Amino acid sequence: MKRRIAIIAGGDSSEIVVSLRSAEGIYSFIDRDVYNTYIVEMEGLRWEVKLPDGSMTPIDRNDFSFMENGEKKVFDFAYITIHGTPGENGLLQGYFEMLQIPYSSCGVLPSALTFNKFTCNQYLKGFGIRVAESLMLREGFEILDQEVINKVGLPCFIKPNLGGSSFGVTKVKTAEQIQPAIEKAFDEAPEVMIEAYMEGTEITCGCYKTANKEVVFPITEVVTENEFFDFDAKYNGQVDEITPARISDDLTERVKLLTSAVYDILGCSGIIRVDYIITEGNKINLLEVNTTPGMTVTSFIPQQVKAAGLDIKDVMADIIEEEFINQ
Structure with missing residues (x-):
């Protein structure tokens, strides 16, 4: 019997479009003569698996199963390719560990x-x-432009502390750009990292x-x-x-x-x-x-x-x- 593999993509951040591209890449990389592969899309509470005919059917979150041709099917392995939450920060990892479903990425803590x-x-x-000299701000925190300059200097990078694919990132060259860059980064995540340029x-x-x-x-x-x-x-x-x-x-x-x-x-x-x-x-x-x-x-x-x-x-x-x- 071939192992049934879920390639999990989507997520709840701006990186969803990148994740869906990665899923298509992994789908092409895994040997389908050896494994049965399905792409699973997650976005909020919408968890759906793409069937071979292109239709989508819901995932039962109780056991990560789905119905195909009237038969309940479960996955043997989850290949996580969500960039951002909930696939990169340990949330999905904890879910799969509780269900005892093996998965591809780091465990809860390293994730x-x-x-x-x-x-x-x-x-x-x-x-x-x-590593570069850096500062971290949480929502509600404020920092003076001069404090940023004194700590990390200019130019510097201001970016979401939780995220990737360069969404919300600004290379800041002047003091006047600092606060708008912080606001832009906060639009992507509740924490902002200010990092010295190297x-x-x-x-x-x-x-x-x-x-x-x-x-x-x-x-x-x-x-x-x-x-x-x-x-x-x-x-x-x-x-x-x-x-x-x-x-x-x-x-x-x-x-x-x-x-x-x-x-x-x-x-x-x-x-x-x-x-x-x-x-x-x-x-x-x-x-x-x-x-x-x-x-x-x-x-x-x-x-x-x-x-x-x-x-x-x-x-x-x-x-x-x-x-x-x-x-």
Whole structure:
């Protein structure tokens, strides 16, 4: 019997459109000769599974089952590709653990920790990992422009502390831009992160581990003429993504070792992607950790899988089958 796989997309943030694209990518990556795959869309209380004929039918949230041709069916595995809440912050992970349904991503704690950029970076800073100077604001908090300048300087980035895909992010160059940028970020999330700007080369590195092996993918260098790696750069082609990155062998090895260490420090599972910026003197500065990285056909992870000479179907099988080894 083929395992029945739910590819879970959607979510309750601006990243829903990206998530749906990732679901289509994963659907194409998983070997359908080996697995029965279904895309499940979640948006608020609308949980629906797409059937082979293209129709949608509701999910029973009591046991994550659905009806097909008059027969109740349950899933053997959930591949979570929601970018944002509830799939990236530990909520869905807790739900699936309570139902004892294996899933693809990190557990509840590492998911919740990495989703909160400020908290995650401060935690990793305690392990000696370099991160930018930053501040965090919650709704109702106010900060003077001069306080921002004194703490993190200009230019700086003001962005939602909970979210991704560069929604609500502003590169701030003048004091007059600070408060409008904070308001824009608060439109996306109840917490805002103010982060010092770092000049350098932006790179990203994917990684996953199983009981039998560790895979750290080739590093991708990110080059854009835009002010920063914004939504248009990420999803509308306004960027050059160079894999492997044009950095030295020594620096490549250091980044890969650090990525592997971050995976272990956080207690990650499944595929993660860690973003960095290399500043003067080949200093490696961590930007953020993505535990449900984009998986469209043009996303970083599929690019890195290809550059590593691996078959994406084998990688997907590794992620799925790892959860059944000890059962």
